[in-house]
Amino acid sequence: MAAFRDMEEVSQGLLSLLGANRAEAQQRRLLRRHEQVVERLLETQDGAEQRLREVLTAEKEVAQSLLNAKEQAHQGGVELQQLEAELQRASEEDARLKASLLYPFLCLSRELEELKEIEADLERQEREVDEDTTVTIPSAVYVAQLYRRISKIEWDYECEPGMIKGIHHGPSVAQPIHLESTQLSKKFISDYLWSLVDTEW
Incomplete structure (x- = not known):
């Protein structure tokens, strides 16, 4: 705005000088001064427009970066929730598989223990039968032979x-x-x- 005022003042001075029919040298100085002011004004305007474009570009880039960051954060949150859900499902499936694998093993372990008990019981009974046989069979044979000899x-x-x-x-x-x-x-x-x-x- 100050540059425009300077230009206006220069223009009015130029017109007044021209109207007063002053010296030609002073007119040239004023014209040069006018040209310099116009050049400065144009340079200032170009610089301001360039800086404005740069600021707008920077703001746009910052806004786009912010939007990208928000989108990535949202996407990351969604992916994190999906991963947590998948992890929960995998944990449940793992627990179910462990239970399904462990149940037959426990059943087989119980059956094996029962078979061992039955085997031990059979061995004990066989020992008892062997002990009884060693004691009773000679007596039974003796009694049978004696009965046959007597009764014929x-x-x-x-x-x-x-x-x-x-x-x-x-x-x-x-x-x-x-x-x-x-x-x-x-x-x-x-x-x-x-x-x-x-x-x-």
């Missing part, structure tokens, strides 16, 4: 159920034994079998 009866162990069959080897002849246990009392069968035993030694 050879039993048919393959006969049908409900039947008592065998052969009594008496002093003179062998006599077959054929009894139906379902139709005879146990006392009768016992008395009959003892009657076959020879009382003479």
